[in-house]
Amino acid sequence: MPALEQFHIVYKLDDIWHEHGFPKGAGATELFELFPYDVQRFLFHEEIHLDDEDGQSECQELPNSDHLLEGFNVAKKGSLWGWKPTKFDLTPYPEFSRD
Numbered sequence: 001m002p003a004l005e006q007f008h009i010v011y012k013l014d015d016i017w018h019e020h021g022f023p024k025g026a027g028a029t030e031l032f033e034l035f036p037y038d039v040q041r042f043l044f045h046e047e048i049h050l051d052d053e054d055g056q057s058e059c060q061e062l063p064n065s066d067h068l069l070e071g072f073n074v075a076k077k078g079s080l081w082g083w084k085p086t087k088f089d090l091t092p093y094p095e096f097s098r099d
Helices: 037-045
Strands: 006-012 030-032 076-083
């Protein structure tokens, strides 16, 4: 494919890839270079990974796909997140009263 300009490995954010089974929408899959902000908010709201030392998790880092991309001589290559965005129904925490 001499005209190929980009080649990306897409990792889907759903129950196949991620053990948390993020909800997904019904629309088209969107591609993200960084872990989607809405999913980060969902993780925080559901208190997922808050027991990790720094409150973060490696699950927010794209897997290294260099071994899969060897031999592709293109200008841009790498990994992307793929997700069908959906609106998360995040219930606000009740206000803390100071009595």
